[in-house]
Amino acid sequence: MNRKLSMLRRCLQIAASVLTAMLLLGGSPLVFADDQEVRRAEVSFTPAENEQQFVPEPFRLTAQKFSFEQRPQSGWNGDVSISLVTFPSPVVTPHVDNNTVHCEYFRPAKPGKYPACIVLHILGGDFPLARMFANNLAEHGVAALFLKMPYYGERRDPNSPVRMVSTNPAQTVEGMTQAVKDIRYAVAWLSAQDEVDANRIGIFGISLGGITASLAATAEPRITRICPVLAGGDLNRILSETHERHIEAAKQNWMKEGHTLDELTNLMKTVDPCTYGACVRGRKILMLNAKNDEVIPRQCTDSLWEAFGKPPIFWYDCGHYTAIFHITDALNQVANFFAGDAASTKSD
Numbered sequence: 412m413n414r415k416l417s418m419l420r421r422c423l424q425i426a427a428s429v430l431t432a433m434l435l436l437g438g439s440p441l442v443f444a445d446d447q448e449v450r451r452a453e454v455s456f457t458p459a460e461n462e463q464q465f466v467p468e469p470f471r472l473t474a475q476k477f478s479f480e481q482r483p484q485s486g487w488n489g490d491v492s493i494s495l496v497t498f499p500s501p502v503v504t505p506h507v508d509n510n511t512v513h514c515e516y517f518r519p520a521k522p523g524k525y526p527a528c529i530v531l532h533i534l535g536g537d538f539p540l541a542r543m544f545a546n547n548l549a550e551h552g553v554a555a556l557f558l559k560m561p562y563y564g565e566r567r568d569p570n571s572p573v574r575m576v577s578t579n580p581a582q583t584v585e586g587m588t589q590a591v592k593d594i595r596y597a598v599a600w601l602s603a604q605d606e607v608d609a610n611r612i613g614i615f616g617i618s619l620g621g622i623t624a625s626l627a628a629t630a631e632p633r634i635t636r637i638c639p640v641l642a643g644g645d646l647n648r649i650l651s652e653t654h655e656r657h658i659e660a661a662k663q664n665w666m667k668e669g670h671t672l673d674e675l676t677n678l679m680k681t682v683d684p685c686t687y688g689a690c691v692r693g694r695k696i697l698m699l700n701a702k703n704d705e706v707i708p709r710q711c712t713d714s715l716w717e718a719f720g721k722p723p724i725f726w727y728d729c730g731h732y733t734a735i736f737h738i739t740d741a742l743n744q745v746a747n748f749f750a751g752d753a754a755s756t757k758s759d
Contacts, residue, residue: 447483454479454498456599459632467687470591470630472501479600481516491549492518496556501596502589506573509566512593515542515557517549518606526611527554527601528636528749529594529627531620534576536563543738544615544745551746554607558597560590560623576619578660580678587623587682594627598634610635613695613749617641618706618731622684625715628694629687637691637719638748640699640741641731643711644685644718647676688718696722697748699741706731 453476462471479498496514503510519525528548532541538559545555559566561575575586594614602609613636616624621642628637643649650662665675680686696719700712716724725744727737734741 450481452479453477454600454603456596465632465690466630469588469681472592472595477596490520491546492520496600498596498600500589501592506568506571508568509561511566512596513559513565514597515545517545517555517557519549519552519554523606524608525552525554525606526749526751527556527607528613528615529597530555530557531560531616531624532563533617534619538564540617544742547742547746548749551750553746553749556597556601558594561586578664580661580665580675584678584682587626590623591627591630595631598631602633613637615745625684626682629684629690636695636749638697638745641701641704641707641734642715643707644683644715645711646679646683648708648711650679685714685718692720698722698724699744700724700726701729701731701734702726703730
């Protein structure tokens with residue numbers, strides 16, 4: 412079974428890379444454009460109205476300014492411009508590389524005022540899939556900020572074993588909490604861009620990215636549209652029912668350290684989107700899920716759906732990894748949702 416899942420993961424990676432290459436024109440997309448100046452400025456993060464009342468305590472932030480750097484890139488088609496955006500994380504960790512948030516900004520090339528969307532990647536950190544969705548969003552008139560979560564990409568110290576999702580559950584909670592706070596800064600950055608409609612900022616993610624997107628939306632009232640894909644809540648059920656080796660190792664390590672399962676349950680509730688689901692009710696939400704998901708149990712998706720107020724949900728006839736065969740439909744649904752069009756969603 413593990414070999415079969417490994418093969419499916421590899422198929423996902425290959426298909427994502429191939430499809431991304433088809434979307435992009437002209438070789439490597441992430442090449443600095445020498446003829447354009449690096450933009451450096453400051454953005455003000457302002458807490459949400461009634462922050463103490465509406466933002467869960469672990470994710471609250473104070474008012475502060477932060478600097479950012481934006482580097483234009485070349486190698487994309489004429490409909491989309493891309494730049495690399497970096498800014499400091501509001502969380503300072505012992506790992507210097509992790510303290511800078513790295514993003515890729517996909518912007519519609521034509522002048523105008525656009526809705527925007529934060530895009531989050533999957534557990535494996537396979538960025539081509541996230542780039543594909545970000546590029547497609549920009550082609551449909553949505554400014555997309557692909558954000559690399561803690562300890563991924565440039566944020567990972569090659570000499571450190573620390574990861575956002577770790578076999579140490581406490582480290583996982585710290586990583587997910589940092590990711591949410593990073594996303595709140597990203598919302599502030601997007602809101603400050605002249606081409607972005609600050610009243611139409613959404614968030615999208617697949618698998619781990621979908622879970623984190625759901626959690627971040629509960630902590631940032633200025634996120635108005637939410638689209639988690641292949642995601643769920645009730646993280647303790649995922650811990651108990653999934654057969655992913657990484658999760659099994661986390662449980663075993665937790666017990667070896669003398670902790671109890673009750674302690675683990677209480678810990679994971681602090682980063683479970685279901686815990687705070689009532690915070691997003693009334694916002695526009697679209698869930699895309701797999702009927703035969705072998706990673707996210709059906710009950711976990713149902714729990715998140717119920718916590719979010721039973722929003723529109725679409726079920727693909729596939730598993731977690733074989734969802735790649737529905738990528739074209741997912742690209743269309745996601746683009747229509749964030750662009751404001753009526754997505755042809757179904758619920759069962």
